[in-house]
Amino acid sequence: MLKSLKGTAAEFLEAVPDAIVVTDGGGRVVFINTTAVSLLGYRPEECVGRIVEMFIPERFRRQHDDSVGQYYADAQPRTMAAGKDLVARHKNGREIPVDISLSPLPTDNGVLVIAAIRDVSERRRAEEALRESEARLLAAVENLPFSFCACDADGRCFMQNAASRETWGDRIGQRIEDTGMDDDAVARWDGTRRRVMAGKVVHWEEASTRDGQTRVEYTIIAPIQRDGRVTGFLRVGIDVTERHRALDLEVRLRASEESERLKDALLGTVSHELRSPISVIHGYATTALEYAGRLSPDELIQYFRDIDSATLRLERLVSDLLIMSRLDAGALTMDLQPMDIVPVVHEAVRTTGIAARQREFRTATESASIRVEGDPARLLEVLSNLLENADKFSPEGEPVEVSVETADENLVKVSVRDRGSGIPPRELDAIFGRFYRGAAGGRTPVSGAGLGLAICRSIIQAHGGRIWASLPAGGGLQITFSLRQV
Amino acid sequence: MAQFHSGLGEFDRGGRTAVARADQVRHPVSHGVPTVDVLIDTSILVVEDDLAVQEFVAGVLRLEGAIVVAASTGADALSLVNSAASPYHLVVLDLCLPDITGWDVLDGIRLTYPSPAECPVVILTADVDDESRRRAAGLSVGFLTKPIGARELVAGLTPFLRQGS
Numbered sequence: 001m002l003k004s005l006k007g008t009a010a011e012f013l014e015a016v017p018d019a020i021v022v023t024d025g026g027g028r029v030v031f032i033n034t035t036a037v038s039l040l041g042y043r044p045e046e047c048v049g050r051i052v053e054m055f056i057p058e059r060f061r062r063q064h065d066d067s068v069g070q071y072y073a074d075a076q077p078r079t080m081a082a083g084k085d086l087v088a089r090h091k092n093g094r095e096i097p098v099d100i101s102l103s104p105l106p107t108d109n110g111v112l113v114i115a116a117i118r119d120v121s122e123r124r125r126a127e128e129a130l131r132e133s134e135a136r137l138l139a140a141v142e143n144l145p146f147s148f149c150a151c152d153a154d155g156r157c158f159m160q161n162a163a164s165r166e167t168w169g170d171r172i173g174q175r176i177e178d179t180g181m182d183d184d185a186v187a188r189w190d191g192t193r194r195r196v197m198a199g200k201v202v203h204w205e206e207a208s209t210r211d212g213q214t215r216v217e218y219t220i221i222a223p224i225q226r227d228g229r230v231t232g233f234l235r236v237g238i239d240v241t242e243r244h245r246a247l248d249l250e251v252r253l254r255a256s257e258e259s260e261r262l263k264d265a266l267l268g269t270v271s272h273e274l275r276s277p278i279s280v281i282h283g284y285a286t287t288a289l290e291y292a293g294r295l296s297p298d299e300l301i302q303y304f305r306d307i308d309s310a311t312l313r314l315e316r317l318v319s320d321l322l323i324m325s326r327l328d329a330g331a332l333t334m335d336l337q338p339m340d341i342v343p344v345v346h347e348a349v350r351t352t353g354i355a356a357r358q359r360e361f362r363t364a365t366e367s368a369s370i371r372v373e374g375d376p377a378r379l380l381e382v383l384s385n386l387l388e389n390a391d392k393f394s395p396e397g398e399p400v401e402v403s404v405e406t407a408d409e410n411l412v413k414v415s416v417r418d419r420g421s422g423i424p425p426r427e428l429d430a431i432f433g434r435f436y437r438g439a440a441g442g443r444t445p446v447s448g449a450g451l452g453l454a455i456c457r458s459i460i461q462a463h464g465g466r467i468w469a470s471l472p473a474g475g476g477l478q479i480t481f482s483l484r485q486v
Numbered sequence: 487m488a489q490f491h492s493g494l495g496e497f498d499r500g501g502r503t504a505v506a507r508a509d510q511v512r513h514p515v516s517h518g519v520p521t522v523d524v525l526i527d528t529s530i531l532v533v534e535d536d537l538a539v540q541e542f543v544a545g546v547l548r549l550e551g552a553i554v555v556a557a558s559t560g561a562d563a564l565s566l567v568n569s570a571a572s573p574y575h576l577v578v579l580d581l582c583l584p585d586i587t588g589w590d591v592l593d594g595i596r597l598t599y600p601s602p603a604e605c606p607v608v609i610l611t612a613d614v615d616d617e618s619r620r621r622a623a624g625l626s627v628g629f630l631t632k633p634i635g636a637r638e639l640v641a642g643l644t645p646f647l648r649q650g651s
Binding site for chain 2: 271272275276277278279280281282283284286287289290291294295299306309310
């Protein structure tokens with residue numbers, strides 16, 4: 001029986017940079033090189049001839065004993081206990097993480113086993129640190145208060161947090177499109193995925209109803225980029241149902257406040273605007289009655305004219321209010337049909353001209369007939385409103401200009417321009433609001449409920465058109481609306 | 487009840503309301519004679535942006551013999567007040583004007599004529615809230631509301647006319 005390994009083999013093993021321990025078939029140490037001595041703390045005379053398990057912490061010894069037998073049954077070079085964290089025991093009791101490779105060495109005295117032992121403390125520490133940092137990252141992702149998953153370039157989910165599992169179930173290894181999307185959704189998703197894989201971030205908000213509960217989720221899909229290459233994507237889903245509910249509530253509250261404000265404005269305006277023509281009617285009627293004997297027929301006729309025009313003002317106000325309330329209730333329907341806009345323009349000019357006898361209206365139409373899609377009665381109302389306004393704001397002797405032109409093959413533009421003092425540029429949009437009154441400082445007395453342009457806008461919008469105000473070169477204000485040409 | 491017997495709606499002993507007579511009182515036909523004579527040759531400034539209302543007020547006052555000047559804006563009103571050789575006997579003032587408020591006009595008038603007696607003002611407004619009425623009372627100016635009939639207008643203005651020529 002070999003007590004210790006000597007000679008060339010020993011010299012050779014001494015030169016190996018790893019720590020080497022050689023054992024015989026009985027598990028006794030027959031050789032230990034200098035590197036092993038410094039690793040394990042035993043001098044050769046302290047260990048040669050002793051059972052190798054002296055290098056193994058007590059708790060692993062039995063297990064080792066079993067394995068030795070197995071190794072001899074099929075002896076070939078291999079790594080010992082591959083995949084397990086091996087530990088060697090230093091003479092002073094300290095445990096050293098090690099990797100051990102085993103090789104059989106047949107000799108005249110039977111098969112010896114060479115164990116090459118490598119101290120892997122540093123590597124184990126690095127691995128441990130890596131594991132720890134990965135665990136921390138995973139815990140952080142796991143606890144994200146929104147759904148998170150990461151997918152590879154193929155679209156398969158390789159990481160998913162708790163919130164995501166809660167919503168979608170376990171999706172590891174699956175594609176997003178495997179979640180039971182219909183064809184449309186799959187096509188949409190395909191487009192999204194392609195954009196994300198091209199490096200874009202895509203996000204949207206979507207409401208869905210499940211088990212009778214409506215949820216609003218804000219989804220972000222973002223590429224995972226490594227070394228300038230997109231290697232997959234992240235899907236983040238944030239439940240914004242509550243925020244939406246709060247916002248809805250706020251919007252509704254605002255709307256109700258706004259409606260209260262409008263109601264107050266309406267009451268104030270209506271009472272003022274009603275009182276004004278009523279004052280005229282009552283005033284002239286009582287004057288005619290009180291002073292009948294002193295009034296000439298011409299004066300009386302003028303009084304009745306004024307009474308009549310005040311009555312028309314009342315009528316206009318009442319019908320504006322009625323239209324406005326129908327618009328609000330969504331009850332004002334447009335009877336859209338192919339129609340000629342030119343005669344409607346002429347009709348509006350004619351009727352407005354009756355009340356505004358001193359005013360010159362200049363009409364310019366591109367051709368004698370221009371077909372649009374519209375409701376003739378409503379468009380007449382819009383035009384009359386614009387013409388009355390233009391007349392009201394124009395200085396004496398200045399014409400009001402109306403033009404109809406085809407902007408392109410699809411669009412017709414109708415403009416009404418006055419030569420008044422215009423409005424401040426910042427109010428170009430505000431004039432279409434309800435109860436807009438001319439800016440303070442204007443020299444033209446303003447009357448009317450401030451509903452006319454708001455109504456015009458609603459009617460034009462219901463035609464699918466646009467209405468806007470501009471300040472043309474040369475002064476005055478121009479209101480233009482567009483209609484679809486047919 | 488005695489104090490009520492001289493006015494409108496007199497009751498007769500039979501307890502019937504004298505409807506026909508009251509009606510006649512409300513709408514007397516004056517046949518060329520001014521209803522009151524205190525307005526004759528007085529100078530009155532009417533400040534009102536609604537031209538139809540302005541013409542009605544001016545018309546009635548002219549029928550009563552007054553010399554009426556009218557303004558549609560606060561700025562015009564103040565320049566008329568300041569350029570007049572002597573203060574108007576009365577200023578009829580709307581509160582809602584396109585440039586400044588009637589209250590601003592009143593302030594401007596008081597800069598030139600600090601005493602209400604020097605240049606009396608009566609506010610004529612569609613604004614019926616009590617706050618405006620109280621404010622007017624505090625500034626010693628009259629307060630009439632629209633709509634107003636010709637007779638009530640004359641009756642409402644005459645007590646405020648500046649005394650003297």
